[in-house]
Amino acid sequence: MRIQLDALILATxxxxxxxxxxxxxxxxxxxxxxxxxxxxxxxxxxVLLAGNVVKAELTARNDxxxxxxxxxxxxSRGPLLTEPLPAAAIAWVSALTASALxxxxxxxxxxxxxxxxxxxxxxxxxxxxxxxxxxxxxxxLLKELGFGLDLDACAVTGEVGNLAVVSPKTGRAVSAAAAExxxxxxxxxxxxxxxxxxxxxxxxLDGLALTGHFLxxxxxxxxxxxxxxxxxxxxxxxxxxx
Numbered sequence: 001m002r003i004q005l006d007a008l009i010l011a012t013x014x015x016x017x018x019x020x021x022x023x024x025x026x027x028x029x030x031x032x033x034x035x036x037x038x039x040x041x042x043x044x045x046x047v048l049l050a051g052n053v054v055k056a057e058l059t060a061r062n063d064x065x066x067x068x069x070x071x072x073x074x075x076s077r078g079p080l081l082t083e084p085l086p087a088a089a090i091a092w093v094s095a096l097t098a099s100a101l102x103x104x105x106x107x108x109x110x111x112x113x114x115x116x117x118x119x120x121x122x123x124x125x126x127x128x129x130x131x132x133x134x135x136x137x138x139x140x141l142l143k144e145l146g147f148g149l150d151l152d153a154c155a156v157t158g159e160v161g162n163l164a165v166v167s168p169k170t171g172r173a174v175s176a177a178a179a180e181x182x183x184x185x186x187x188x189x190x191x192x193x194x195x196x197x198x199x200x201x202x203x204x205l206d207g208l209a210l211t212g213h214f215l216x217x218x219x220x221x222x223x224x225x226x227x228x229x230x231x232x233x234x235x236x237x238x239x240x241x242x
Contacts, residue, residue, distance in 0.1 A: 001060045001067070005029060006074065008114060009052045010098040012039060022048055022069060023098045024056060027111045031101040034058050034069030044071065050094035051077040051118050077122055085241060086121050088234040089134060093117060095230045100141060100219050107144050113137050127241055131204035132192055138211035139193075147171070147218040149210075151193055154178055163194050168213055187213060201242035208235065 007024035010031070015021045020039035025031050034056065038044050047054065053075040058067035080086040097114060101107065117137050120130035142148055148171070153160045155172035164176035165186035173194075179186055190206040192199035199207075212231065220227060 001063065002057070003029070004055070004057050005032075007032070007054055007056050008094075008111075008118065009048055009050055009054055010094040011050065012036075012048050014040060020048070021066070022071070024054065025097060025101075025107075025111055025114065026056075027108050028106060029104055030106045030111075031098065031103050032056075032058065032067070033103060034067040036069045036071055046076070046078055047071055047073045049076070049078050049081060051080065051090040051121075053077075077118060080122060085127050085234075085237045088230070088237050089121055089127075089130070090118065092230040092234045093134065093137065095227050096138075096141070096215075096219075099223055099227055100145065110137075110140060110144055113140050127238060128201050128204065129198065131201065131238070132197075132199050132207070135190075135193070135204060135207035135211055138208070138215065142211065142214055142218065145219065147214060149173075149214065151189065163189055165189050166210060171214060201238060205235070205238055205242060208238070 005026040005028055007026040009024050011023045012020040015035060018040055019035055019037050021033055022036045022039060023031060023033050036044065039048055048071065052073060055072045055074055057070040060067040080090060114137060117133045120133045124130045139149060149166065150172045154163060154175040155167060155170060156174055156178035159175055162175045163173040165174050165179045166189050167174060168187050173189055174186060187210050188206045190199060190203040192203055193207060
């Protein structure tokens, strides 16, 4: 087996004396893993950073064997990793994607959204310009894995206007009037998720609280502490920026 693909680097795990198992995401194959010789060396170390775009050639004797990978850099986002907030965002979303997705199952919408999110983090001057894309990416990941939220109409009345909160049990939106008897028990629904467009950081944090609840409920169960730490680090830096 020999395949060539363009991919986004998501994670590396040391393996052996100098190599690593590299997880990356491509449009055609979804999440793929490969052993890369010399991955921790001076030449490949800067290439295999999360968020980088690479060209990968993967070879294996059969479909059950871990592929060997040859990696070339197409586009580096390494400079962003010296900036605390972009670095935290890239680390979190890369770790989430690498941990949540099944291997070798295409998710073209997720791949496109992740590429766009990395571009936004790279090009936007402030988190308020890419934070909405991060929230929408988390919502899309939930949906693609079968845990989508229903934010189109009120779960109680069926109305499509004045949606203000979300049920933490069902993931369905509720209007402000219908939610009045349950004040304090429901999750805030930030306006940008209904109206579109950009949003200030407080709304983005509300959006991440919303997605975080359902990620914890459905995706992050029994995941490792490093993943939880990556999200906590991002949230702390966003709160500081706000």
